[in-house]
Amino acid sequence: MQETEFIWFNGKLIKWKDAKIHVLTHSLHYGGGAFEGIRVYKTKKGSVVFRLKEHIKRFFNSAESLDMKVFFSQEEIINAIKETVRVNKLKEGYIRPIIFHGYGKMGLDPTGCEVNVVIAVWPWPAYIGESAKVKTSSFIRIHPKSLKADKKICGHYVNSILGSLEAKKQGFDESLFLDYEGNVAEGPGENIFMIKDGKIKTPKLKGQILPGITRDSIIKVTKDLGYEVEEEDITLDELKTADELFFVGTAAEVTPISQLDDVFFKEGKIAERIRKKFLEIVHYEDEKYSDWLDFI
Numbered sequence: 001m002q003e004t005e006f007i008w009f010n011g012k013l014i015k016w017k018d019a020k021i022h023v024l025t026h027s028l029h030y031g032g033g034a035f036e037g038i039r040v041y042k043t044k045k046g047s048v049v050f051r052l053k054e055h056i057k058r059f060f061n062s063a064e065s066l067d068m069k070v071f072f073s074q075e076e077i078i079n080a081i082k083e084t085v086r087v088n089k090l091k092e093g094y095i096r097p098i099i100f101h102g103y104g105k106m107g108l109d110p111t112g113c114e115v116n117v118v119i120a121v122w123p124w125p126a127y128i129g130e131s132a133k134v135k136t137s138s139f140i141r142i143h144p145k146s147l148k149a150d151k152k153i154c155g156h157y158v159n160s161i162l163g164s165l166e167a168k169k170q171g172f173d174e175s176l177f178l179d180y181e182g183n184v185a186e187g188p189g190e191n192i193f194m195i196k197d198g199k200i201k202t203p204k205l206k207g208q209i210l211p212g213i214t215r216d217s218i219i220k221v222t223k224d225l226g227y228e229v230e231e232e233d234i235t236l237d238e239l240k241t242a243d244e245l246f247f248v249g250t251a252a253e254v255t256p257i258s259q260l261d262d263v264f265f266k267e268g269k270i271a272e273r274i275r276k277k278f279l280e281i282v283h284y285e286d287e288k289y290s291d292w293l294d295f296i
């Protein structure tokens with residue numbers, strides 16, 4: 001990880017090395033925190049944050065799903081993010097806001113625990129690489145009746161960690177989760193799309209997957225490019241008959257899948273077109289989508 005100079009901690013900018021917490025921090029023990037992953041891109045007119053308002057809305061929704069009281073408004077967090085990017089002179093990279101229960105109370109009920117908000121930023125190039133070799137996980141995606149699976153909560157990511165460890169041990173780059181009904185869910189930090197006979201499909205939102213902001217952007221962009229996009233249940237067998245497959249997410253951006261278990265895929269023309277368009281949009285080379293960009 002490449003360090004930057006400052007971290008925003010409950011309203012104050014402090015040195016990166018001083019951004020420390022106590023070992024009895026509530027969220028460290030029980031996973032009750034909410035976070036976001038956001039990207040800042042360099043463009044010819046300065047740096048921009050991609051879909052900042054949507055990320056912050058989801059950030060607050062996730063925190064509220066755990067009854068966490070955030071003592072900052074969404075606007076204050078948006079401004080704090082821009083300030084943190086600016087003071088660190090970060091032109092392009094990753095933004096990680098997190099809300100967590102702090103020190104002072106143990107026991108599972110967090111009521112009354114202090115709530116902390118932190119924003120860190122650092123340079124972080126493409127997360128997976130040019131393409132991904134993917135393994136269907138033996139773990140299923142978290143059950144929506146055990147956890148609020150459509151929220152971005154720290155503890156949910158143990159599921160993602162298990163999937164990632166398993167995939168890496170077997171020589172793959174990334175895992176793919178099915179849901180409890182056996183349908184395709186998502187990757188540990190990505191949503192998935194398939195293309196078959198020119199039609200694009202992605203698993204529908206029904207509380208089982210994270211409503212990805214990149215997923216939402218890709219649906220809009222592919223429709224604008226003239227393709228049909230369907231959000232519906234997809235089985236693993238159907239996924240394996242696709243002509244093209246790709247993951248999308250803030251960290252992964254648009255990453256073609258070259259292998260799923262023992263089936264191989266090429267980056268086809270459609271996925272390539274979508275990937276190019278996405279990169280044009282985030283780099284402000286297509287002004288039609290400028291509403292999605294917040295200048296620093």
Ligand SMILES: Cc1ncc(COP(=O)(O)O)c(C=O)c1O
Nearest residue numbers: 189190191210212213214249250
């Ligand atoms: C489980 C999961 N699915 C999908 C995504 C993609 O979401 P987004 O495009 O909002 O980054 C992420 C990343 O945040 C994730 O953690």
